[in-house]
Every structure is written in C-alpha cells, then in structure tokens.
Amino acid sequence: MENATKNWEQMTYPFFNLKLNYALDALEPSIDSKTMRAHYELILESYIKNLNEILESRLELQNMTLCELYDYAKVNQDNLLSEQVGGVYNHFFYFTGLRPSTGQIVIGITPQATQKITSNFGGWKEFKQKFAETGLNLAGSGCVWLIKNHNNGLEIITTTNQNIPENCTPVLCLDIWEHAYFCKHLNSRQAYIDAFWNIIDWVKFSEKI
Ligand SMILES: [Fe+2]
Missing domain, CATH: 3.55.40.20 (Iron/manganese superoxide dismutase, C-terminal domain)
Structure with a gap:
C-alpha cells in the first residue's frame, strides 16, 4: 500500500490498493463505515485482484497505466479487461477525491x-x-x-x-x-x-x- 498522495494514474502492474488519507469511518455521517469497508475493501479490492489476474500472463500489457489499458481494451473490444480497469480507475478517482466532513464549513475552494x-x-x-x-x-x-x-x-x-x-x-x-x-x-x-x-x-x- 502506498500513500494516496502518490500519483496512482502512473501505476502499472501489479496494481495495489491505495492507502487513503482518511479512516474508513471518517466520512460519517455522509457515508457510513460499513459501506466504506464493503466498497473500498471488498468491491475495489475485487476489481484490483481481477485486473492483476488478467495481466499476470499478458506481459505486453504489464507496463501500461490504467488509461493506457483502458484504451487498449476498447480498441480490442476486450470487455472483461475494460470492466476491471474501469472499476479500478473510477474507484481510485472517487475515493481519493474525498475527505472527512467539515460540516457546513467549506475548506479549500480557491x-x-x-x-x-x-x-x-x-x-x-x-x-x-x-x-x-x-x-x-x-x-x-x-x-x-x-x-x-x-x-x-x-x-x-x-x-x-x-x-x-x-x-x-x-x-x-x-x-x-x-x-x-x-x-x-x-x-x-x-x-x-x-x-x-x-x-x-x-x-x-x-x-x-
Ligand atoms: Fe463503486
């Protein structure tokens, strides 16, 4: 696990889950901890595992980033690959775009x-x-x-x-x-x-x- 502040968009095989900058119960009450555990630890991990299994024997794809893999999958109409790649990309983007609630106070907008x-x-x-x-x-x-x-x-x-x-x-x-x-x-x-x-x-x- 690496810190989420590192650029996951440059990650290549083998893919691994990110270490988030917040605890899984820190988004309460907006998102409950049970949902976060299932979403981040089970659903996202499943996409990562499936993607790594596909890539394990595909040496020609192992140096590709998620976006490069997605383009490859679309061009080659490989729906199984594009689903796993998209599952990882979308969840990485979503989870790293969140942070614990500050209530009604909005912090950080420039x-x-x-x-x-x-x-x-x-x-x-x-x-x-x-x-x-x-x-x-x-x-x-x-x-x-x-x-x-x-x-x-x-x-x-x-x-x-x-x-x-x-x-x-x-x-x-x-x-x-x-x-x-x-x-x-x-x-x-x-x-x-x-x-x-x-x-x-x-x-x-x-x-x-
Ligand atoms: Fe999801």
Whole structure:
C-alpha cells in the first residue's frame, strides 16, 4: 500500500490498493463505515485482484497505466479487461477525491475554482443542482463527473457501469452505484448526493479544475 498522495494514474502492474488519507469511518455521517469497508475493501479490492489476474500472463500489457489499458481494451473490444480497469480507475478517482466532513464549513475552494464554476454554470448553487440532476437522471449504475473538455470548459457528464471518461480531464467523480450508498441512504440517491457535498476534498478539486 502506498500513500494516496502518490500519483496512482502512473501505476502499472501489479496494481495495489491505495492507502487513503482518511479512516474508513471518517466520512460519517455522509457515508457510513460499513459501506466504506464493503466498497473500498471488498468491491475495489475485487476489481484490483481481477485486473492483476488478467495481466499476470499478458506481459505486453504489464507496463501500461490504467488509461493506457483502458484504451487498449476498447480498441480490442476486450470487455472483461475494460470492466476491471474501469472499476479500478473510477474507484481510485472517487475515493481519493474525498475527505472527512467539515460540516457546513467549506475548506479549500480557491477563488479561481469559484470563478470557473461561476463562468461555466452561473454559480455554485446552479452547478450543484445540475450535477445532482444529472446523477438522478442516470438510469442504472455508473458515475457522475465534472470534467474539463478540450477547450478547458467544464462539463457534467455520466459514465455507465465501469466505463471511464474519455478525451477529457476529470475533476470530480461521484460513484452512484447503489453499493455506494444503499446501507446508509437506502434507495435515496438524492440523500446520498446531498451528503456528498460535505466530504469532497475541495483542495484537490481546486487543483484539478
Ligand atoms: Fe463503486
């Protein structure tokens, strides 16, 4: 296990789980510890294990990063590989973008980040509303993302299942598979999204945006 501050996007085979900068019960009450243990230790670990098993005998793929593996899997229509790669990438992005709740106090948002949110969406309220609506309207499992496009503009997009965003720079990821919130919020994706705003690492957010 290495510290999550190291750049996991450069990691190659064998993949291993990240050491998070917070305890698995530190996101209470937004996300409960039971959900975090199942999500981070069981579900994510399973994707990592499956990916390593696929790559064990594929020497030509062992020096590839997650993004390179994903591109390879898509070009070669290797759905089993792309699912495992996406499962690792999406969860790494999601978990490393969180931090313990600071209640109503928002720490770490820079004026530059606010300016970009305002110029692209009209303001924080409008951005959060559009992000939530996008998440609520996604049928089935997937993620909601804030991404930077080719023109450095911000967009809110969704990916289904374990697909990952392509041809853009992701800023923020919200896993909206039911396994991410059902224990705590039952079938209320809205309650989960509302709670999500309290546990975003706004320092990282501001660096990426
Ligand atoms: Fe997940």
